[in-house]
Amino acid sequence: MMFEAIVIIILAVILLAAAVYAVMQKDLLYAVIATGVISLILSVFFFIMQAPDVALTEAAIGIALTTIVFIITIRNTSRREDEVPMDHEPDRNENDN
Amino acid sequence: MKKLLVLLLLAVVGYSLITAMMGVKFGENRLGDPQDEKTVSAYYLNNTTQKLSVSNVITAIVVNYRGLDTLGEVSVLFLASLGLGSILYRKHKEGEEEVAILKPSSQLLQAGSKLIFPAILMLGAYVFIHGHLTPGGGFQGGAIIATGFLLMMMAYQDYRVSHSVLVWVESLAGITFAGIGMWGLLLGNTFLENFLPIGTLNNLFSGGIIPIIYIAVGFKVAAELTGVLDTLLNIKDKH
Numbered sequence: 651m652m653f654e655a656i657v658i659i660i661l662a663v664i665l666l667a668a669a670v671y672a673v674m675q676k677d678l679l680y681a682v683i684a685t686g687v688i689s690l691i692l693s694v695f696f697f698i699m700q701a702p703d704v705a706l707t708e709a710a711i712g713i714a715l716t717t718i719v720f721i722i723t724i725r726n727t728s729r730r731e732d733e734v735p736m737d738h739e740p741d742r743n744e745n746d747n
Numbered sequence: 748m749k750k751l752l753v754l755l756l757l758a759v760v761g762y763s764l765i766t767a768m769m770g771v772k773f774g775e776n777r778l779g780d781p782q783d784e785k786t787v788s789a790y791y792l793n794n795t796t797q798k799l800s801v802s803n804v805i806t807a808i809v810v811n812y813r814g815l816d817t818l819g820e821v822s823v824l825f826l827a828s829l830g831l832g833s834i835l836y837r838k839h840k841e842g843e844e845e846v847a848i849l850k851p852s853s854q855l856l857q858a859g860s861k862l863i864f865p866a867i868l869m870l871g872a873y874v875f876i877h878g879h880l881t882p883g884g885g886f887q888g889g890a891i892i893a894t895g896f897l898l899m900m901m902a903y904q905d906y907r908v909s910h911s912v913l914v915w916v917e918s919l920a921g922i923t924f925a926g927i928g929m930w931g932l933l934l935g936n937t938f939l940e941n942f943l944p945i946g947t948l949n950n951l952f953s954g955g956i957i958p959i960i961y962i963a964v965g966f967k968v969a970a971e972l973t974g975v976l977d978t979l980l981n982i983k984d985k986h
């Protein structure tokens with residue numbers, strides 16, 4: 651019971667750190683990887699809380715599919731948050747941010 | 748500055764969630780006491796194994812008691828993939844060059860993914876065929892199969908999934924789901940009535956229509972997600 655609580659607290663701290671990192675990071679690729687880490691820890695949490703069905707879904711969708719969809723999007727647009735994409739007008743990009 | 752604002756807003760949302768959830772103990776049953784016969788959780792837990800002979804109660808709730816909701820969820824996923832495909836998918840025309848989204852992969856990844864790909868498909872099929880016996884089901888199995896196809900697409904740049912096959916699999920699975928629902932209506936009962944014999948507990952062929960519907964959902968989700976990934980990875984540009 652004590653061991654389980656320690657593991658849960660450590661994982662929760664990593665989850666919070668990854669979430670803050672995903673918001674603060676300018677390089678979007680690293681931010682997307684951080685969201686993947688959040689999904690990984692969430693699926694472990696679901697498994698600990700006796701919801702293996704949800705844990706399976708979170709593992710497949712959250713870690714693999716969502717991450718790859720974001721990575722493809724970054725590949726087609728721009729990698730850094732403040733970077734102006736080559737194909738877009740600069741004023742439109744400012745409004746997006 | 749904006750980042751700090753976002754973090755501040757997240758802190759406000761987190762604080763309000765914490766104050767709302769403070770009274771609820773971690774991991775406690777919030778659907779009522781299962782011993783209390785009047786609650787819905789007690790009904791599910793007490794009657795599923797006898798009346799439906801399904802050992803995974805969650806599957807029984809998702810497919811049998813709340814089958815119409817599952818049909819709605821599958822339709823939402825279908826509409827999402829339809830919208831994405833109608834925006835991004837274009838047939839290859841003359842004079843167009845395909846833009847390689849992915850860099851060529853190493854030989855290690857190629858050999859490894861060839862080795863692991865059948866195992867991933869097998870795991871996905873296992874998860875949705877045994878959805879009424881073990882954790883998992885149609886959505887989970889379909890997503891696992893889609894990740895297997897994703898691995899092959901990343902390892903081999905010229906790996907293509909035939910869109911006509913995906914369309915047929917997806918349509919047939921959807922028709923199977925809706926058709927089984929209509930069959931219950933034709934027999935004079937309700938939509939998605941469990942009309943097949945339920946068999947014995949913990950057998951593969953048990954639970955009436957539940958395994959059939961979950962196999963259909965598994966094929967449908969796998970085809971949809973694979974189609975989405977294939978469309979995204981093969982965006983064509985004019986040059």
